[in-house]
Amino acid sequence: MKKLLLLVCVLMTGCAAELISANEKTIIVQARRQDVANAQDIAEAECQKRGLHARLTSKPASNQFGFDCVR
Numbered sequence: 001m002k003k004l005l006l007l008v009c010v011l012m013t014g015c016a017a018e019l020i021s022a023n024e025k026t027i028i029v030q031a032r033r034q035d036v037a038n039a040q041d042i043a044e045a046e047c048q049k050r051g052l053h054a055r056l057t058s059k060p061a062s063n064q065f066g067f068d069c070v071r
Helices: 002-014 033-048
Strands: 018-022 026-030 053-058 064-070
Touching: 018 033, 026 033, 033 053, 033 064
Parallel strands: none
Antiparallel strands: 018 026, 026 064, 053 064
């Protein structure tokens, strides 16, 4: 039972949204389509470091979302 629980936790973690790249203007987050809200939160937090807000602007690859940091 413990092994099954561990496997489920590992698999669930692998599906979480994650920051792929960031520069002063663009943020790329990898996430499933149904996790776009989590991707937005990650991008927003990254843009907030620069006093800006994240705006979804592209989908550079499958399961990736591109955000621009805007005023």
